[in-house]
Amino acid sequence: MKKVQLGPKTLLYPMPAFLIGADIAGRPNFMTAAWSGIACSTPPMLTVALQHHRHTLRGIKENGVFSVNIPSADLVKETDYCGIVSGQKEDKVAACRFTVFYGLLKTAPMIEQCPVNLECKVMHTLHLGSHALVIGQIEEVHVSEDCLAGEEPDLLKINPLIYCTGAEKTYHAFGQRLAQAFSVGMEIEKAKP
Amino acid sequence: MKKVQLGPKTLLYPMPAFLIGADIAGRPNFMTAAWSGIACSTPPMLTVALQHHRHTLRGIKENGVFSVNIPSADLVKETDYCGIVSGQKEDKVAACRFTVFYGLLKTAPMIEQCPVNLECKVMHTLHLGSHALVIGQIEEVHVSEDCLAGEEPDLLKINPLIYCTGAEKTYHAFGQRLAQAFSVGMEIEKAKP
Numbered sequence: 530m531k532k533v534q535l536g537p538k539t540l541l542y543p544m545p546a547f548l549i550g551a552d553i554a555g556r557p558n559f560m561t562a563a564w565s566g567i568a569c570s571t572p573p574m575l576t577v578a579l580q581h582h583r584h585t586l587r588g589i590k591e592n593g594v595f596s597v598n599i600p601s602a603d604l605v606k607e608t609d610y611c612g613i614v615s616g617q618k619e620d621k622v623a624a625c626r627f628t629v630f631y632g633l634l635k636t637a638p639m640i641e642q643c644p645v646n647l648e649c650k651v652m653h654t655l656h657l658g659s660h661a662l663v664i665g666q667i668e669e670v671h672v673s674e675d676c677l678a679g680e681e682p683d684l685l686k687i688n689p690l691i692y693c694t695g696a697e698k699t700y701h702a703f704g705q706r707l708a709q710a711f712s713v714g715m716e717i718e719k720a721k722p
Numbered sequence: 723m724k725k726v727q728l729g730p731k732t733l734l735y736p737m738p739a740f741l742i743g744a745d746i747a748g749r750p751n752f753m754t755a756a757w758s759g760i761a762c763s764t765p766p767m768l769t770v771a772l773q774h775h776r777h778t779l780r781g782i783k784e785n786g787v788f789s790v791n792i793p794s795a796d797l798v799k800e801t802d803y804c805g806i807v808s809g810q811k812e813d814k815v816a817a818c819r820f821t822v823f824y825g826l827l828k829t830a831p832m833i834e835q836c837p838v839n840l841e842c843k844v845m846h847t848l849h850l851g852s853h854a855l856v857i858g859q860i861e862e863v864h865v866s867e868d869c870l871a872g873e874e875p876d877l878l879k880i881n882p883l884i885y886c887t888g889a890e891k892t893y894h895a896f897g898q899r900l901a902q903a904f905s906v907g908m909e910i911e912k913a914k915p
Binding site: 530531532533534535536537538539540541542543544545547563564565566567568569570571572573574575576578580597599602605606607608609610611612613614624625630632641642645646647652653655657658659660662664666667668669670671672673674675677678679680681682683684687689690691692693695696697698699700701702703704705706707708709710711712713714715716717718721 | 723724725726727728729730731732733734735736737738740756757758759760761762763764765766767768769771773790792795798799800801802803804805806807817818823825834835838839840845846848850851852853855857859860861862863864865866867868870871872873874875876877880882883884885886888889890891892893894895896897898899900901902903904905906907908909910911914
């Protein structure tokens with residue numbers, strides 16, 4: 530199969546579309562971030578990359594805490610809006626009609642309408658070039674009661690967004706369930722000669 | 723809306739399912755990683771978190787380079803298998819019938835069957851607890867020619883996997899296109915009083 534070289538590019542599938550929350554001078558603000566992932570299991574940690582000039586980054590430095598809010602597909606407009614405009618100029622909470630709540634860390638604002646909210650404490654900040662890579666320890670996870678199946682989060686009820694890069698930048702929904710993890714791969718093991 | 727607290731957890735949607743490649747003592751090996759994300763734009767960088775005992779991490783340290791291979795949905799069995807077994811015991815390349823190729827960095831093995839392959843050079847390694855967080859600079863991106871639309875990667879042709887955590891750990895396909903990014907959010911701006 531012929532491979533074509535595209536040069537160095539930030540090309541991954543899937544990318545998330547998270548709403549990163551921070552208080553700036555006592556006022557909650559949220560920005561959209563696709564550049565985030567899990568960094569450690571024990572203790573649980575995640576990364577989020579923010580451009581140095583970001584209003585949200587100012588708030589993260591101010592309080593040493595932030596939140597990661599996972600929007601559902603019905604918040605696609607709000608998610609996109611929070612990635613277009615700056616909290617320096619606009620009150621995004623008012624424009625998006627977000628209901629803000631606080632939890633364990635007191636100063637990490639969270640969005641009630643997002644089905645999953647993680648409160649994080651800053652552990653490390655690396656200056657990598659255009660972006661600051663913030664490594665946060667996940668201190669608490671909040672899930673909307675109606676998005677649980679028993680005591681576990683239910684993917685179909687959460688209905689999260691995917692951000693896609695490529696010819697066109699788009700948001701997608703989750704598609705069909707393909708297989709169970711830590712299980713379907715054993716068919717390869719069994720098929721070995 | 724009532725929120726339920728689940729305690730500190732590595733709960734994000736979506737998570738990827740990447741095949742991380744490294745040569746160990748001259749032999750290519752691949753492991754599945756869901757804990758990865760973009761870390762910087764200029765220069766392009768990404769993170770991948772690996773448990774300290776991982777055979778693949780040994781190879782990454784040995785060569786200072788690694789690859790990120792993005793599997794398509796039809797590689798779901800192989801992707802799961804590479805997360806279950808260790809390259810210390812099994813020849814995963816043979817078991818999965820992967821065709822391995824090398825590029826710019828010479829010692830970062832890549833999988834021809836995966837539609838997108840990123841070659842990365844290690845810039846930083848952070849020891850965070852159970853995991854080492856490897857920060858790699860993306861030096862080259864390879865895309866299978868039949869997964870391009872003109873000069874850009876085509877999501878429908880790439881058909882990537884999503885890894886999902888929750889009550890059940892599963893792989894999912896991408897679903898419907900919901901909206902165009904950096905565009906649909908302007909409806910919020912226009913609706914402001």
